[in-house]
Amino acid sequence: MAETIINVVLFSMLVLTALALVRMERLFTIVMLAGVFSLLAAMLFVTLDAVDVAFTEAAVGAGVSTVLYLGTIALTARGCKPSVRPSTVPLLVCIITGAVLIWGTLDMPNFGDAEAPAEVHVAQYYLTESVKEIDVPNVVTSILASYRGFDTLGEVAVIFAAGVGVLLIISRMPGQGRRKDKEDS
Amino acid sequence: MTTGDNELMIEFLLGHINYWLFVVLMMTGLYIVIVRGNYVKKIVGLNIFQTAVFMFYISIGKITGGTAPIFPTDSQGRIRPDPDIVYSNPLPHVLILTAIVVGIATTALGLALIVRIREEYNTIEEDDVLEIETKLAEQENRIHGFGPGGGA
Numbered sequence: 001m002a003e004t005i006i007n008v009v010l011f012s013m014l015v016l017t018a019l020a021l022v023r024m025e026r027l028f029t030i031v032m033l034a035g036v037f038s039l040l041a042a043m044l045f046v047t048l049d050a051v052d053v054a055f056t057e058a059a060v061g062a063g064v065s066t067v068l069y070l071g072t073i074a075l076t077a078r079g080c081k082p083s084v085r086p087s088t089v090p091l092l093v094c095i096i097t098g099a100v101l102i103w104g105t106l107d108m109p110n111f112g113d114a115e116a117p118a119e120v121h122v123a124q125y126y127l128t129e130s131v132k133e134i135d136v137p138n139v140v141t142s143i144l145a146s147y148r149g150f151d152t153l154g155e156v157a158v159i160f161a162a163g164v165g166v167l168l169i170i171s172r173m174p175g176q177g178r179r180k181d182k183e184d185s
Numbered sequence: 186m187t188t189g190d191n192e193l194m195i196e197f198l199l200g201h202i203n204y205w206l207f208v209v210l211m212m213t214g215l216y217i218v219i220v221r222g223n224y225v226k227k228i229v230g231l232n233i234f235q236t237a238v239f240m241f242y243i244s245i246g247k248i249t250g251g252t253a254p255i256f257p258t259d260s261q262g263r264i265r266p267d268p269d270i271v272y273s274n275p276l277p278h279v280l281i282l283t284a285i286v287v288g289i290a291t292t293a294l295g296l297a298l299i300v301r302i303r304e305e306y307n308t309i310e311e312d313d314v315l316e317i318e319t320k321l322a323e324q325e326n327r328i329h330g331f332g333p334g335g336g337a
Contacts, residue, residue: 110200
C-alpha cells in the first residue's frame with residue numbers, strides 16, 4: 001500500500017512539473033525544470049522496480065541532456081516570446097486525444113497484476129532460464145546484451161547516425177556558407 | 186452501492202491511475218509541442234511526451250510485491266536463485282533503456298538543428314522563421330514570376 005502511495009505522489013509531482021513547464025517563458029528556467037522532471041522520473045522508475053532505467057534516466061536525462069540544452073541556449077537565445085497563437089483548437093485536440101486514450105485504458109489489466117498478459121509470455125522464460133543460459137545476476141543485462149543483442153546493435157547504429165548528423169549540421173562544410181556570406185561576396 | 190462495490194471501485198481506480206496520469210503527462214507534452222513557438226521549448230515538450238511513454242511501459246512491467254529483476258548472489262559471486270522472490274518484468278526495462286539512449290541521440294540532433302537555424306535566421310521562434318520564409322518566397326516570386334517552376 002505504501003508503495004502505491006509513493007508511486008501516485010511521485011507521478012503527480014511529475015505531472016505538476018510538466019504542467020508548470022507549459023507557462024514558462026525563460027529558457028534557463030525551462031531547462032532546469034526539465035532536469036527536475038528527469039530526476040523525478042528516475043525516482044519513479046526506482047519505485048517501479050526499474051533500477052537500470054532509473055540509472056540511465058538520471059545520467060542521461062538529468063545530466064547529459066541538461067548540458068546539451070544549456071549549450072544550445074548559450075549559443076542561441078535566453079528567452080522565448082510569449083505565445084500569440086490561438087490555443088483553443090490545440091487544447092481541444094489534446095483533450096479529445098487524451099479522452100480517447102483514457103477510454104482505451106479502461107479494459108487494461110490492473111496495475112501490478114501478476115496474471116496480466118504482458119507478464120506471462122516471454123518474461124517468465126527470461127526469469128527462469130537466464131541463470132542457466134547466460135549466468136549473469138542482472139536479468140536486464142542478460143536480455144540487453146544477449147537475448148536482444150541485435151536491438152542493442154541497432155541502438156548503436158542510431159547513436160552513430162545521430163552523432164554523424166550532429167557533426168555535419170554544426171560544422172559548416174566548405175562551399176556551404178551562410179546565405180548572407182554569399183550575398184556579400 | 187454496497188461495500189463490495191466500493192472496494193472494487195477503489196481497486197479499479199488504484200489499478201488504472203498510473204495509466205491516466207501517463208495520458209495527462211503525454212497530452213501536456215503534445216500541447217507544448219503544438220502551442221509554443223520556441224524550438225527549445227518544443228524539444229522539451231517532445232521529451233516530456235517521450236518520458237510519458239516510458240512511464241507507461243515501466244508501469245505495465247510492474248508486479249505488486251515484486252522487486253528489481255536481479256538475482257541474489259553469495260559471497261563468491263555465484264548466483265543463488267530463490268524461487269520465493271517475485272520479480273518485475275525485465276523486458277520493458279530493456280526496451281526503455283534502449284529508448285532513453287535513442288531519445289538523447291534524437292534530442293542532440295534537434296538541438297544541433299536549432300543552433301543551425303539560429304545561424305541562418307538569427308531567431309529560434311517558429312513564427313519569425315515562417316515570416317522570413319514568406320518574405321523570401323514573395324521576393325523570388327516577384328523576380329521569377331508565379332507560373333509553374335517559377336513559384337517558390
